[in-house]
Each structure stands twice: as C-alpha cells, then as structure tokens.
Amino acid sequence: MVTLHSESSKHQLPEAKTSLTLDKHIVTVKPLNKQQEAFQIAEDGVAACGDMVSRTPNMYELRGARLPPVQKAVITPEMGSELNLHLCTIGVRKAARGEATIRILYTGICRSDACFSVGPGEGYPRHNHIVGHEGIGHVVRSQEPTLLGRLVALRYLGASCESCTYCLRGLPTSCPHQLNLPKHVQGTFQQYVTVPLSCLVPIPDSFLQHAELDVAALPSALCSGSTAVRALKEVDVLPEEVVVVIGIAGAIGHLAGGIAKQIRGAKVIGTGLASKLDSLDFSHFTDVLLNAPPPQASTGSDTLTCFKAKLLETCSKLRGDKTIARAADVVIVAASTGAAFQNLEDYVCDGGRIVCVGYVIKTSHSIKI
Structure with a gap:
C-alpha cells in the first residue's frame, strides 16, 4: 500500500486546550474544555470557547484552522473505460448540520481506487469523481464541538443502517442502505473531506498513547x-x-x-x-x-x-x-x-x-x- 500525505500534515495545530500535535511521529491529543464552560466573544466577533470557534449557529470550527476557499484534489473529470486522473484546484465544501469536515493528513492508495475511477460502475458519479477510501485526518468543522481536533479515519464502508437482516448477522457490507467512500460520498484524494457524521471512525485515545505510533501507517488498517x-x-x-x-x-x-x-x-x-x-x-x-x-x-x-x-x-x-x-x-x-x-x-x-x-x-x- 502507498500512503500520500497532505501538505497540511506538515503543520502543527495551534497550541491550545484541544489540539492534535504531530512531532517526530509522536501523537498527542489534548482534551476539550468542559462543555459547561461559558462561551466568550472573541475579538473577531464570533462566539468562542477554548479552541472552538462558532462561525454559524450550531456549527463549530477548530480555532486557527479556518477553512480555505480552495484546495488540491485528484479528480476524474469524466469517467470512462481508461484512467483519467487529474490534479486540480477545487472548492472546499464546508460541513453542514449532520456532517463534519476533515483535514486529511494521510490517505492510502488502494488498487480498488483504479476500479472506482473507471466506468462508472453502478451508483458512481460520472463527472468530477474523487476516489480514496483510506484516509486519516482531524476534524476541523462540525456541529459536535467534542469532535474538534479529534483524529478520525475514513474507510470504504462509511456507514450502515445497523438494523437490517444483514447488519444484524454481522454483514454490514451487504446492507442495502450503506454509505460508501467514494461511491456515495466523495473520497479522500483531497485535502479537505466533508462527510456525514456517521462515516467517522474515531481513533481511540488509548491507541494514540504509544509513542512509537506512526500515523502514516494507519491507512493500511482501513481496507x-x-x-x-x-x-x-x-x-x-x-x-x-x-x-x-x-x-x-x-x-x-x-x-x-x-x-x-x-x-x-x-x-x-x-x-x-x-x-x-x-x-x-x-x-x-x-x-x-x-x-x-x-x-x-x-x-x-x-x-x-x-x-x-x-x-x-x-x-x-x-x-x-x-x-x-x-x-x-x-x-x-x-x-x-x-x-x-x-x-x-x-x-x-x-x-x-x-x-x-x-x-x-x-x-x-x-x-x-
């Protein structure tokens, strides 16, 4: 498996009460302020609490991680029988209610991504398709403030209904209501990905305590x-x-x-x-x-x-x-x-x-x- 890293992974998040810091492969996650702590008005006129910044009602962004208007992405402008991948500059879609925006640190390149980039197969978009289903990054925008700065994974099986006969039998990949990256949701070959909250796979805090952990190796576990x-x-x-x-x-x-x-x-x-x-x-x-x-x-x-x-x-x-x-x-x-x-x-x-x-x-x- 090959792992790509985003340019954003080279930068340390701002030192604050909720942050994720990458320093020589040592990962540290600092806990959020208590939820009941009172919001204060920041100098720019938006509501803020610790490292959370509320820019719109019920939506929060990580302080110092203001989303750019554009980003780099590898896209297929039009699906066909041959690979047609291009590195392009596209807009960043900000998370709405029920979603989260992830700043990608690393994404794996799976052989399946080549299959997902031609066709299109049933259910896949024909134009401006972005593949990638082995992504690791941190949450920078969400309606859930407890997610901000959290290291999360994005995989092919984004979500399943958890109630159909297949899910109850332990076969969520056969769920007729499943969400898949990059089929129903655009994939991780971009610097910022916006997905439904149900697609997030939080990396356990206990897992991150190992000093020898190399975050770049995590995408290999996802597929x-x-x-x-x-x-x-x-x-x-x-x-x-x-x-x-x-x-x-x-x-x-x-x-x-x-x-x-x-x-x-x-x-x-x-x-x-x-x-x-x-x-x-x-x-x-x-x-x-x-x-x-x-x-x-x-x-x-x-x-x-x-x-x-x-x-x-x-x-x-x-x-x-x-x-x-x-x-x-x-x-x-x-x-x-x-x-x-x-x-x-x-x-x-x-x-x-x-x-x-x-x-x-x-x-x-x-x-x-």
Missing part, C-alpha cells in the same frame, strides 16, 4: 488490514496451523501473513510471483517463501506438479515431520490473477479451510470442489 483480519476470522486460524497465503506480496496478503504468524502463532507459507518476491523482505510475514507457478502453467503440467510437491514437503517440515504428511490447514487467496484461484483443493488438507479475498476483474473462473 487491506481489515480485509486480512476478516479473512483470518472466517477461517479461525489456530496456533501452529500451517497457513498458505497466495499473493503474499500484495497489501492484503502480507498483512494476512503477518497477523497469522505474529498474532495467531501460525506457520505461514507465502507464495507469489518471483518478480515480486525477489526484492522484498518477508521475514515478518512468512516462515517460508515459495515462488508461485507462472499464470500460464496448466493443470497437470510438470511446473504445477513440482510446486504441489514442494508445498507438501514444506508443510511437513513446518510441522516438524511429527505427523502424517498433509497439505496446509488454511489457504488464503489474496491475489488478483485468475491462475491464483485454480487447484486450491490440492493445497489444503482434508477438513481444511479456504478463503478467497482477492479479486479478478471481468473474468470468470470455475473452481473444482
């Missing part, structure tokens, strides 16, 4: 990271189990491998194309790396047969050769080629689990069960 966590929960990875991650070099793949190895205590075999594995250090994400068969390798070919034999041998070694020879307990497919989804039944043992979180665009494949 790739959450997908990796969901995949591992679906297959319920246990300690000492052998997990094969197909597509280990990708954003989802390396995070799935890292979490399975370092948190779940599993033995991880990472596979990927040789061209992607040679130049990277995967020691934190896998126990063993195997070059995946080339996409053109056909079922029954010598290349594929050798790969299966090597995989089975590696599984036995990771188990210490103390049990019967068998394939992996879990296979996670996090790749984006059709070939990665083939022959999966040969990689998993009897009673094993397979989860597919990769995505192949405009391609139909069958998987033998």
